[in-house]
């Protein structure tokens with residue numbers, strides 16, 4: 001598993017795109033809405049990994065709830081996997097809990113699934129696999 005990206009919850013993509021463009025020394029290469037997840041995302045390359053900024057697109061969005069509770073900041077760590085179904089089975093066998101065991105379509109042409117932070121030291125972990 002490699003770290004595919006880090007997800008960062010932000011209040012405003014406008015403001016944070018400006019901030020991260022200055023921080024990374026380059027503009028976001030992609031902005032994408034995932035309506036079913038209630039998020040708009042913006043991606044930056046960081047070597048082999050990426051930074052994913054996440055803005056809530058409605059009040060029910062998990063990102064809106066996260067920011068309400070904890071404020072802006074690191075929201076999740078995403079591991080890139082070759083076979084997401086095999087990894088789900090392996091991790092279930094290791095006793096990890098999932099928010100949902102069924103991979104869904106995420107941003108950036110990925111199938112994604114999230115482990116429950118209760119089983120991962122409070123860290124929201126995403127597994128993601130490139131869609132073929």
Ligand code: ZN
Pocket residue numbers: 005006007052076078126
């Ligand atoms: Zn992510």
